[in-house]
Structure formats: structure tokens, C-alpha cells
């Protein structure tokens with residue numbers, strides 16, 4: 001495989017409304033593995049990091065964190081997905097967002113923010129397809145269990161003793 005480029009390509013991107021506030025969208029097709037954009041920001045100290053309430057912190061390594069909150073960091077508009085089409089890659093102390101697969105015009109860009117961020121902020125609200133599927137499955141499961149409980153109650157109440165014994169064995 002060709003080595004990854006760390007020079008963002010000249011892709012047309014647009015910030016607009018998405019399912020979860022604003023998002024960053026591709027206006028044209030983006031080939032797989034392309035370097036799309038750099039996640040930029042202000043480098044902050046460990047002390048500042050601990051006090052910071054920014055949701056745009058990106059820890060590059062143990063001694064370097066950037067706060068990507070400034071609006072000129074267009075990459076801050078990329079939302080989280082548990083089944084993303086992009087991924088962040090650290091290269092020489094900087095963060096670049098690459099396409100994990102071919103991205104079609106009009107698609108929203110997203111990447112996985114990582115387990116810690118997910119647990120802290122997104123667990124119950126993530127609207128990505130994977131989480132929606134999980135929620136639907138959980139609801140179905142709960143409904144099934146409730147139905148099973150109702151059925152069990154009916155058997156216990158309505159069935160003759162022999163049937164109850166047969167069920168129990």
C-alpha cells in the first residue's frame with residue numbers, strides 16, 4: 001500500500017446542519033485513504049488541560065494536547081460515529097483526518113472519538129447508525145422479555161397443574 005500522505009487534499013467541504021447540530025460534509029467525492037484535513041488548535045499545558053472544559057481537546061501524546069475549539073479549526077465540526085468513514089492519524093505531533101473508505105458527495109464526515117470520550121459524553125446520545133441499531137435491538141429485547149414474562153404469568157395463572165409441571169421441567 002502506498003504511504004499515507006499528510007498533506008490535506010483540496011477537497012470541498014461544507015459545514016451545515018446534521019443530525020446532531022453542525023457537521024462537516026463532503027461536497028465532492030473523496031477517495032479512500034485521502035488526507036482530508038488537519039485537526040488544528042491551540043497547544044495547551046497539562047495544567048490547562050485539567051482545568052479545561054473544552055470538548056475539543058485532542059491528546060496527541062502524553063505531553064501534548066491541543067484544544068481544537070477555535071472556529072478556524074474546521075475539523076472541529078466533524079462529529080463522532082461508532083462506524084465512521086474517517087479516522088484521525090497523528091503524524092509528527094499533528095493530527096490529520098484521513099478517509100477510511102471512499103466518501104460520496106453529500107456524505108457527512110465522522111470519526112471515532114475514542115472510548116473515553118464516548119463513555120463520558122456520548123453513550124446515551126450517540127445518533128450514529130450503529131448505536132441506533134443497538135438501541136432498537138435493546139428495545140426489541142426488552143419487549144420480548146416483557147412478553148415472555150406476561151406469557152409465564154398466564155401459564156402460572158390459567159393452565160392446569162399438569163401443564164404447569166410440564167413447563168417447569
Ligand SMILES: [Zn+2]
Pocket residue numbers: 081082083126127128129130131132
Ligand atoms: Zn454510536
